[in-house]
Amino acid sequence: MRKAFYIGGQWVEGSEYSPLYAPHSGEQLAEIPVADQSIVEQAIRAAEQANPVMRKMPAHQRASMLDKIADLFAERSEEAARIVAEEAGKPLKTARGEIARTIQTYRFAAEEAKRIHGETLPIDAAPGGEGRIAYTVREPLGTIGAITPFNFPMNLVAHKVGPALAAGNTVVLKPASQTPLSSLFLAQLAEEAGLPAGALNVITGSGGLVGDILVTDPRIKAITFNGSPQVGIGIRNRAGLKRVTLELGSNSAVVVDRDVNLAEVVPRCVFGAFSFSGQVCISVQRIYVVDQIYEAFVEAFLAETRKLRGGDPLLEDTDFSAMIHPKETERALSWIREAQQQGAHVLTGGEVEGRVLLPTVLTGVPVDAKVSCQEVFGPVVLINRVESVQEAIGYVNDSRYGLQAGVYTNDLHTALDAADRLHVGGVIINDIPTFRVDHMPYGGVKESGMGREGLKYAIEEMTEMKLVMFKR
Template sequence: MKKKWSLWIGGHWRDAKAYEPLYNPHTDEELAEIGQAEPADAVEAIVEAHAAFQKFRTVPAHARAKILYKAAEIMEARSEECAKVIALEAAKSIRNAREEMNRTVQTYRFAAEAAKSNYGEQIPMDAAEGGENRFGFTIHTPMGVVTAITPFNFPFNLVAHKVGPAIAAGNAIVLKPAEQTPLSSLLLAEIFKEAGLPDGVLNIIPGKGEVLSEALTTHPYVKNVTFTGSVEVGHIIHRQAGFRKLTLELGSNSPFIIDEGVDIDKVIERSVLGSFSYNGQVCISIQRIYVHRTLYKSFLEKFIARTKQLVIGSPLDENVNITAVISKKSLNRLQTWINEAVQSGAKVECGGTVEGNVLTPTVLTNVSRDSKVFRNEIFGPVVCIFPFDTLEEAINDANDSIYGLNSGIMTNNMEHAFYAAEHLETGGVIINDIPTFRIDNMPYGGWKDSGVGREGIKYAMKEMMEEKFISFKTK
């Protein structure tokens, strides 16, 4: 892989005025020099995208689908190379990186299928007085330029959830990848060029969010903004974007409820996976586990025992589960939050120590509801475990949050399952599995401060199109 990466604008590499080193979070080794876009570069990319859109909007659906299928094919052939890029720049274990690439290929294939499934609906005009002799229907049309700002934790697949539907819809896109993981996105320039995407439809401009966000959200050619990241930044983008269509996938602190009567041995492995996969740096990572009091002691003992078995080491080691968190800033924040929780009465059941750039998987009990580890999104390998007596009590506590992305419940009681489905205040309720469950064609998005709009390819594609109603008077 080359060591110096520029900006991808209008189908060509453009030199940046400044370059910054990109480091491996696990080893601190320099991986590459990355061009840093300035506002003028963002404007140029948007103008190029707007010009490309004028032609691309007329490209038929089957041709757009063919490009997406070809990109998926190329990505599949290069999946091991791409997985190693994820492992190096994101410090994701190589096994998790391969899983991400498998999902990414599937996501682009879902996008190809969605491109060919753009349906409107017929409106029964004569259902209303005065609607006789009229024929009404809706169509969905591409919007224009979509700007996408993506996070570090799934640098291929979460990008695919924005690039894929944008192309499927017939839009052009300007992508600003996460500052920590630009390489995964920059590889898309080569992949989509080879797949036959016209120049200017995809533009990739690495750089700092605070430098580029205003141009990406306020330029008059920008019709849609899609962002995945923190609540704080989401609020800024919401204010900047005005009346543009927005998709905001923001924070969470997912609750997981284990009801009475559940076989604990069958849920331990999934619970640990949902809490610590990719070091807890997943939007729907389990942050709070509620266990019925009759099962609490047994669950806690077995959960801690399994957590202690997780292997810490290099992301490139096939046997490793836990690696470095994304940055020293994140590591320091996590340590501060744990210390604050302990000072408020929390008990560290295991973990809580630092090895190099790694925070060992941490289990907390007796956590104050005022602690940041309860109130905020941890985004690290930390989980809080609570006992409960009644399901209503657990759900009320789970809902005591500004977030509402995914929640989960394990239960053998059908009434409890439907009660939870109705009363949990989250965009997704996962019954009899962990809230960390996601497949790439399901609707995905949050309530409350977890965001607005929905992803999941066909749902994201709809967010990126305008609906037009057409009426014909027949006589």
């Protein structure tokens, strides 16, 4: 099936196409158009032409369109989930969860469209300010360049498109090369919802070519990007005075204190480690367990992990499937082998069946092994023994990343101390760092990025504050 770009409210054919293959089966799903410079120019121009329309559109109308998009997703939720399962290799039941969250995200965006406001200022608080009235308003930036990843191809797109449209901006969207079908599906729904021509433009192709133009073109007023630190840092360095929101890498950790209920903690940690084969920005990659319950935790963790079923993502009972690309599988496997050479032990997994890397549990992993200090982005988790929560916090902070961290403890002092000392964007007490609801502020520190997503917070990133003052 040959696809097309969505530009200026029209479906535009490409001059060159690339095959799209399913991660699990290797079967060809579609032919995807590859954008050249002229296509990117066409998309930016269409967005620019739509800016006056979106800027003048009243908040209730923007909210209504976003609600309509959510309604259409709800009506076609099974179709949307199957698109994600096929192109991303995400197990169908996990994909359904993503679509449910996608609907919520557009609903939140619709609500926040009605809550964009400023404040009045007491100008007479300063000498010379007598007889003056002042207030602030928030205005759209203009055209937003959105570059999205493969792992949540519907919901992470919603976290960029939703707040951008809510604020009255236009969007040029470049989805991940492996998951373009999700964004093209969104374009269909946006068109049906009555979005003005040019408000949303979807172009597929090379991240290098498309991304470079979006980052450097002065008509693009902000870049919102999910991806690797290396690419994110490059974007930040070349973006000039553009607004930049970056959600980059992570190697999220969980700290487990001695007084917790393992029957509750272990299944959550297994879910956090192996959901979508660990291809989640806040996947549980490192677990630090205090000595008193370490052996019991590992035993329970292994038992829970072995209950997981792998295979075809389109089957109802599949818990994990193939990673996004065989090269990524080989990379993760090489990191496991490296850890073994450094003294780590593989308690389960560490093997590939067909195209599927089995859920892998490591112990005794040194801090300088790649599976500990870099982002695996695969079904690999380490469980290391510590003497105290304080020692574990040191290990968590000893990282170039800082997205989210989880701490399980029933001691209030320990929880408050961890919340204070952990250098991350979000501290989740008594749950895994993989927890996220779509209206909370979400983002990291250090090489995990800059700026925050979550509808209200993303809208702040995508609007400009203006001061208005009257002299009476």
